[in-house]
Amino acid sequence: MADLGVDLGRGFRLRSPVLVASGTFGYGFDAPLVDRGALGAIVTKGTTLRPRDGNRPTRIAETASGMLNAIGLQNPGVEHVATAFAPLWKNWAVPVIVNVAGESIEDYVAVIDRLEGTPGVAAFELNISCPNVARGLQFGVDARLAGELTAAARSATRLPLMVKLTPNVTDIVAIARAVEDAGADCVSAINTYVGMAIDVRRRRAVLDRESGGLSGPAIKPLALQAVWQVTGALRIPVIGIGGITTVADALEFLMAGAVAVQLGTVNYSRPQAAREIDDGLRAHLEAQGLRDLGSLRLRQPIVASHA
Amino acid sequence: MADLGVDLGRGFRLRSPVLVASGTFGYGFDAPLVDRGALGAIVTKGTTLRPRDGNRPTRIAETASGMLNAIGLQNPGVEHVATAFAPLWKNWAVPVIVNVAGESIEDYVAVIDRLEGTPGVAAFELNISCPNVARGLQFGVDARLAGELTAAARSATRLPLMVKLTPNVTDIVAIARAVEDAGADCVSAINTYVGMAIDVRRRRAVLDRESGGLSGPAIKPLALQAVWQVTGALRIPVIGIGGITTVADALEFLMAGAVAVQLGTVNYSRPQAAREIDDGLRAHLEAQGLRDLGSLRLRQPIVASHA
Amino acid sequence: MSPAVLTEAAVVERSIPMAGAVELVLHHPTAAAAARAGQFFQLAVGAPGAILRRPYSVAWARPEIGQIGFIFNIVGTGSAWLASRQRGHAVDLLGPLGQGFVIEPGNRPAVCIAGGLGVAAFPAVVTALMAAGRPVVFLHGARTASQLLPVSRLQGAELRVATDDGTAGLHGSVLDLLASVAVSDVDVFACGPTPMLRRLIEVAQRLELPRSRVQVALETPMGCGVGTCLGCVTPRRGGGYLLTCQDGPCIRADRIDWDGMVDAFHG
Amino acid sequence: MSPAVLTEAAVVERSIPMAGAVELVLHHPTAAAAARAGQFFQLAVGAPGAILRRPYSVAWARPEIGQIGFIFNIVGTGSAWLASRQRGHAVDLLGPLGQGFVIEPGNRPAVCIAGGLGVAAFPAVVTALMAAGRPVVFLHGARTASQLLPVSRLQGAELRVATDDGTAGLHGSVLDLLASVAVSDVDVFACGPTPMLRRLIEVAQRLELPRSRVQVALETPMGCGVGTCLGCVTPRRGGGYLLTCQDGPCIRADRIDWDGMVDAFHG
Ligand SMILES: Cc1cc2nc3c(=O)[nH]c(=O)nc-3n(C[C@H](O)[C@H](O)[C@H](O)COP(=O)(O)OP(=O)(O)OC[C@H]3O[C@@H](n4cnc5c(N)ncnc54)[C@H](O)[C@@H]3O)c2cc1C
Ligand SMILES: Cc1cc2nc3c(=O)[nH]c(=O)nc-3n(C[C@H](O)[C@H](O)[C@H](O)COP(=O)(O)OP(=O)(O)OC[C@H]3O[C@@H](n4cnc5c(N)ncnc54)[C@H](O)[C@@H]3O)c2cc1C
Ligand SMILES: Cc1cc2nc3c(=O)[nH]c(=O)nc-3n(C[C@H](O)[C@H](O)[C@H](O)COP(=O)(O)O)c2cc1C
C-alpha cells in the first residue's frame, strides 16, 4: 500500500497530501457531504482578531474557467473560533490549520497568542496577502515586511507555521526566501491573483470592491509556474495551490516539487473532489509502483545544509 | 453613424478601436479569411535585428480557457521585414505597427533605425517583456530599465511609439509611469502571464522551454484589472489586451478606460472576431445613443496638464 | 437543513411549460422526497468556461413517483447548456439546499406573488399551502400572456393575473393586483426579480402589511450553495449579513436591510 | 493553398466505422470540393475550457453529393465533444488547410502505411491514388482486429494487415509488413503516431528506400492552423523549422530533421 503521508516540518504529519484551502471550506462545519476523514487537513477561513462583517455585496463573479471574490475576510473573530470551534475540532481525526489575517503585525500575533495551546488548533497559515494599514502596502509583496511578519509569528508560536504567498509580485522567490529565513516551517503557494470584471449593462464593476481575487482552473498554469520557482529555491516544504481540480492537476504540482496540495474553488462545484483526488493519487502511485509521493517530483529537493 | 475612430497620440488615428495583437496575426499575410479593412491596425510578430529560428518544439499548450506559448520570437529579422513586407503594407488601407524585440537597448534601436522612414511602417510597439542579456532581468519588470529603453527608442523615431507592458510585476503603474515619462505616445497592456504545464504521463514540462506565456479568456479579469490601474494613472492613451473574445469583453476594456483593444488568441479560433467585435461596438454605441467610444469610459481620463 | 444529496439524476422529460421557459423533470426519489417548497438545488453545467454550479428552485417534487421538476429560462451559457439536456441525459445536482418557505397549517389566507420566472418556485409552494389547509390567492405577473405558467400548474389557488402588455388580466405590474386583495391578516410568499421584491416592501408599507408576514425568495450569486464561500450575502436588518444559501433563499422580509440590498442580475 | 472556408456545416451522419472510432459526415459542398487528400480542417469544439480548434484530416470527400467525412477517436475533451455531435447538429469548421500528399499520375506503385488512427486520412488518399492510376499496396496496422478500418473503405488497394495482438493479419507492427513489399521504385505515403514514423525512417534506411520517396503526414499541436501562431513547428533538415500547418501536414521525409522531432502526444 503506497504511503500518502506528508511531513510539513516540525513533525507535523498528514495522512494525505490533499488539503482544503482557506475560504473554501469555512471552519469545517458546512460541508455535510464531505468525509473529513479523507482530508489531509482543513485550512480555515481567514481569521482576524475582531469579528468582521466582510464586504458589501456583490462579492463573487464567475469568469472564464475561474471566479473572482472579494469577501473581505468575513469571520467571527478569534475569540469565537477559540471558544466555539476549537473544542469541536479537538475531537476530529483531521487536523485543522487556522488561517490568520490582520492589518498589523500586532493583529497577527494577537490572533496566534489567543489560539496558542488551544486544543484543536494544529497549525497556523499566515495569509500575508493583507494590506498593512501602517505601511500602506501588502505584507506579501514586500520581502522585508513579509520577513518581519513571519519572524513575529514565529516567536509567538511553537505550532507548525505555514506562510501563504501571494503571486501578485515580480519575484515570488525573493518573498519566499525571506519567509523561509524568518522561520516558517513551510510555505503554501499561491493565494488569488488580483482581477476585475465590469458589468457592461450596468456600467460598473461587478464586485462592490471593484477588484477581487481570481481563483479556479484559469490560474492553474500561473500557480504551477510559481510553485516550480519556489520549490527550486527553498529547503522547506511547499504546498501547491491554484486551480487544482483533477488528479492530473494534483500530480502536476507534486511533480513540480510540492509536498502537498490545497483544493479551493473546486470544493464549491465538486464537494467530493478531495476524496476523489486522494484516491486517484494512491491509485497512481500503485500503478507506477512508487513507494511515496516524494518519488513523483521531477527535480531533487534542496536538502537542508547541516552546517 | 457612431464614430469608432481612435487617436493613439502623435496624430496616429485609426478607423477602428479593434487591433490584432502581435504574434497572433503574423505579418498580416497569413489570414486569407480576414477582411483587413475591418481592422484598426495590425501589430506584427515581434521583430528582431537578426532572423531568429525560435524555440524547439513543443511551443504551445492549451490550458483551461487559455493557452501557453513559448515561440521564442521566431521571425525573419528586420532586414526581411523592411525589404519584403513593408513594400506590400504600403498599399494596404490598414496601418501596420511593427512589434520590436531585442536583448539590448542597442538591438531595439537598430531595428527602429532600419525601419524609420520606411513606407508601410505606421508605428512601433516595443515588446519590453524581453530579457536584457546585459542586466539579466526583463526590461519590463524594472521601471528604470523600461524608462531607458523607451527613451532610447523615442529618440530614434518620429513615428508613434507604443510600449507594451508586461503584467508580471508587483506594480504595473510604476512601470507605466516610467514609460510615459520617457516619451511613449501610448501604452498597450498587457502581454502574457508567465505560466507552466506539466505532462504527467511523460513526467516533463509540456513546453520545451518549461515556462511560457498564458493568454486567452482565462487572463481577462487580470488584464482588465491591470488596464483599470494603468488608465487611472496615465495621461497617454492605453490599449487594452488580454482574453478579449466578445463584444462585451471589448466593452469592459473600453469602459475601464482603454481607447482601443487588441485581439490575440481569439484570432486563432475565430478569424473573423475583429470584424464581429468592430460591428458589435458600432451597434452598441448606436443602441445607447453614444457619439463616440470615449463616452463609454466609467472614469474621466486624466487630462494632460498644459503647464 | 434537510439532508442534501450530491448525485446524478436522469432527465425523464424536457418540455416548454410556457414561452421562454424550459422544464426539466428528473428522476431521483431521495431528492424528490427531501425537497421542500422554496428550497433550491445547485445544478452542475458543462458549458464552456463555466465552473460554478447554477442555483435553481425546486419547481415541484412528487416523492410518490420519485420525480422532481425545475423550470428555468435561458439567460446565459449555463442555462443554455441545461436547456440542451434531453431525455436520458444525466444532470449532476446538489441539494436540496437552504431554507424553504415557512408554511404553518391553518386557515389564514396565503397570498403568493410571482414575478416573471419567480413563478418557477410556486407549484411546490401552492401544493404545500394546500396540504396545510391554507386558502391561496395567487398573484401572477408576466411580460405577456404566453409567458404565464398554465393555471393547471397552480391547482387550488385563486389565480389573478397581470401582464406588462395587457394581453392577459390586469394591464400592469403584479403588485398592482395587491390592491384587490384583503391583506389585513395574511401571509405573503413572494418570488421574483429583486427590484420587484423591493417595490413589494414599499407597497406592503402603504397597505400596512407587516414585513414579518412577508416571506421573500431571494436571488444572489451563489459560489458554493452550502455556506462555505460567503459570496451570497444579503444585508441583515440591524447590521451584518445573512447567507442567502443558508439563512435563505426564503427569508422573512423583516430580517432584511432593504436599503443595503443590491441586485446583481435584473433590470 | 486551396481556398479555405470558415463555415458551419450540418452533421448528416454519425457512425462507428471501427472499434474506438467515430465518423462524422458533414454536408458542405464548398469544403467537399476544395479538400485534397492529406489536408486537414480545424474544427471548433464546445468543450468546457477548450479555446483552440482541433485539427482533423479529411477522411474522404464526395464533391458530387457535397459531403465530407472525418474519422477520429476520443482522446480528450474536444474529441469527446465532437463525438457527442448528432445528426442535425452544426459543426464549425475552418479549412481545408495545409499541404496534402503530392500524388503524381503514373504506374509507379504507391505504398500506403497507416498506423492506428493514422488510417483516418487514407480513404481520400486511396481514392486520389486510384484516380492517378497508381497501383496501391496498403499496409494497415492496428492494436487489434476490431480497430481495423473496413476493407470496403479502401477499395482498390491491395490490403495487408498487421495487429499488435495477432487477431488479424501479421502478428506485429505495420512496419514489419514493409519487408514483404518490393520498395525498389515506389512512393510511400505514411500516417500514424510520430514514433511509428520515426521507426519507418529507420526501416526505410535499411531497405535503401530514399527519404525523398517517402511522404509523411505529421501531427503537432496546432494553435491557428494557418501560419500565424508559429506553434506547430517541425525541425527542418539543415536547420530552422517547418510550419506543420502550412508546409505540412504532409511533408517529404527528406525535408525533416528527424533527430529534432519530438512527439507531444503518443506513447
Ligand atoms: C436560490 C436561487 C433559485 C433560483 N431559481 C431559479 C429558477 O427556478 N428558475 C430560473 O430560471 N432561475 C432561477 N434562478 C436564477 C438562476 O440561478 C440563473 O438564471 C442562472 O444561474 C443563470 O446562469 P447562466 O450561466 O445561464 O447565466 P450567466 O449570466 O452566464 O451566469 C454567470 C454567473 O452568474 C450567475 N447568475 C446569473 N444570473 C443569476 C441569478 N439570477 N441568480 C443567481 N446567480 C445568477 C450564474 O450562476 C453564474 O455563476 C435562481 C437563483 C437563485 C439564487
Ligand atoms: C494535421 C492533423 C490531423 C489530424 N487528424 C486526425 C484524424 O483524422 N483523426 C484523429 O482521430 N485525430 C487526428 N489528429 C489528432 C487530433 O487533432 C487530436 O486527437 C485532437 O486534437 C485531440 O483533442 P482533444 O481535445 O480530444 O484532446 P486533448 O488532449 O484534451 O487536447 C488538448 C490539446 O492538445 C491538442 N492535441 C491533443 N492530441 C493531439 C494530437 N495528436 N495532435 C495535435 N494536437 C493534439 C488538442 O488539439 C488540444 O489543443 C490530427 C492532428 C493533426 C495535427
Ligand atoms: C471565496 C474565496 C475565499 C477565500 N478566502 C481566503 C482566505 O480567507 N484566506 C486565504 O488565505 N485564502 C483565501 N482564498 C484563497 C484560496 O485559499 C486559494 O488560495 C485560491 O482560491 C486558489 O486556489 P483555487 O484556485 O483552488 O481556488 C479564498 C478563495 C476564495 C475563492
Ligand SMILES: Cc1cc2nc3c(=O)[nH]c(=O)nc-3n(C[C@H](O)[C@H](O)[C@H](O)COP(=O)(O)O)c2cc1C
Ligand atoms: C502564440 C503567441 C505569440 C505571441 N507573440 C508575441 C510577440 O511576438 N510579441 C508580443 O509583444 N506579444 C506576443 N504575444 C502576446 C499577445 O500579443 C497578447 O499580448 C497576449 O496573447 C494576450 O492577449 P490575448 O489573451 O487576447 O491573446 C503572443 C501571444 C501568443 C498567444
Ligand code: FES
Ligand atoms: S453560496 Fe457560498 S456561502 Fe452562500
Ligand code: FES
Ligand atoms: S498552427 Fe499556428 S502556425 Fe501552424
